[in-house]
Amino acid sequence: MAWRILINAQFANEVVEGLNQAEAARTRAGLPPERVHASALTLLAAFQREGRLVDFLQQEVAGFSDEDIGAAARVVHGGCRKAFRQFFVIAPAAQENEGGPITVPSGFDAQRIRLTGNVSGQPPFKGTLKHHGWIAAEVRMPSIAETLDPRVIAPAEVELS
């Protein structure tokens, strides 16, 4: 798209117009950023709840042994993976094997395929698949009560005795 913006002035104007409209819609509704991005916070809360991701990211880990970090990583990996798999069905963007040959046809989807190395000439291109990419084939985010403050990622826990 960047290329189209550079070479096509009219398209660039349309894009700018579109961005302005989106921004205007947001301001008109008067929604604060945590409401606009509530689903991102929901995801963060789920990763913390299931896999303690925010605890992990907030901690300085330089002084700990690999063994300690490894034990914590199991908690993060096990829990976040469970939540992640409930929210998304993830599939590779390219079906070929990594490290194997791949042909990129003309009119390829430039969002799904990124060319690297000696990018020249005309498609179809012959190359090697370095990373097969990832696509969220399905998105199943939970529904969140509107009455709650999305900024609360995890409540403080107080145990009564």
Place this chain on the structure above:
Amino acid sequence: MSRHTVGIDLGTTNCALAFRDLSEGSGDVVPTPQLTAPGVVEERLLLPSFVYVVKEGEFPAGALALPWDKKIAYATGEFARGHGAKVPTRLVASAKSWLSHRSVDRSSALLPWQAPAEVERISPVEASARYLRHVVGAWKMSRKSDLDSEEIILTVPASFDAAARELTTQAAKQAGLQDVTLLEEPQAALYAWIESVGDAFRKTVKVGDVILVVDVGGGTSDFSLIAVTEQDGDLQLTRMAVGDHILLGGDNMDLTLAHHLAQGKNLDPWQFVALTYGCRQAKELLFADLKLKKAPISIPSRGSALVGGTIKLALTREDVTGVLIDGFMPEVSVTDLPRTARRTGLTQVGLPYAQDPAITRHLAAFLTRQSRIAEGKSFVHPTAILFNGGVFKARTLKERVTEVLNEWLAKDSGAPVKELEGADLDLAVARGAAYYGWVRHGHGIRIRGGTARAYYVGVEAAMPAVPGLEPPVKALCVAPFGMEEGSNADIPPQEFALVVGEPTVFRFFSSSVRREDRAGDMIDDVVRNEEFEEVAPIETTLSSKSGESGQLVPVNLQAAVTEVGTLELRCLEKGGSGRWKLELNVRGKEE
């Protein structure tokens, strides 16, 4: 005419929902949206059977709302289970096991068991009704239809007696489900298997086969025997026998592993729950990869310092073999009986958990107890085995049960069993229940067999009182073994006299092995006979409309099995038109 049949698996630890479209014959499992955290509703295939009794102000307004009930004041499902682990005094669990507990008043508000006085309690019936209400809400949301107009099949353990079945239908009524049909869980599992293999069914089983269903759920173990017979050239399935109610399941296994690993560690209750969960996953890893020597378990810190605060443990192959396989499925002989610990003078009235964790010993007891259908052998010889319950995702456990059973068979010159494979271990009961609804419409093969118990009323023998000796109790058979739904038993010749205006209570007994008794047969001294089990007493009061108070009215007792699958007892006035229903008293017997 309804459009779907809906199968509900009301499990001890998880509920599930499935349907079948009657016009298309297709169906599937219906995911249940549920609270997974305050304010967060997500879909899951299973609804954990837990109620969390919320304290006012504990959560922000609207945090418990479900799409179909914005004002709900309690939590069920995943959040109830997870949060309840941190607040055990407010957590209702295993309500279904309480439904079949004879020593307590099952209709009274007694759960959470041993909760402090300020916690509002609910009855096991109400807890079950709450799970059903949730499932009804989920159905309405996903299908946009009312369950009232659908045919609902509700599953119960085969070992549930008449009173527990009655209470289950009462819970359904409380949840707004007026018409439900009950189906035994092991039968549902077999229906699910039949559905999954399709036409291959007729190639896999043949006339003369005896299928043993071993259903080990989260909290209970349930056995059934189903025979393959033939009538007019058609294959028939007949349920021959069911086992006793055993409060022992997969949750006990994870808990045992957790206790084993927690020795010498200082874990708080929440960390112990995390360890139990970790044990289940580590166990599954070890079962999935037999070359693996040990599987690591990380228990997160309670505080935010995760790195450094995480406790590292490992479950080893020896733990799994020693604690789990040899503990729960030891290689025993078929004559080994489950051990029962001697009761001390003061026992708590909590759930009557199985005292012997050995599932193989319970299975041995079941097969030898059913000697009447053993055809002269020392125990019933199954020819095929069907496993059900998440526990059996581990091949090793299936193999152990099969090995032990084949060992017994070989010693008794029998042939080894074949395993019926292919059913979904977690969801088979719900799927099979929906399929059964379809079968009731004349498709596929139906399992027959009627009631798996005979029922008796106690008649105290007239004899001089002897101090310290309980007078022997005779029992009159009122409902023979194998009564089909919608049928009446013959009226026994014995007559009773009831006093108008005064409650009359009968002691009530059942037997899962006596199949020869007919209505009207009198059996001596049942209390000391191991073939009989005392169930909730039955009672009735003849209203004064039927005569003057204090007057004696001669009656006969008659039993009927309703279309729903519950037992109904009535008094018929001798030589008159009076009829009174006898109620099963579930308020607990005095011990």
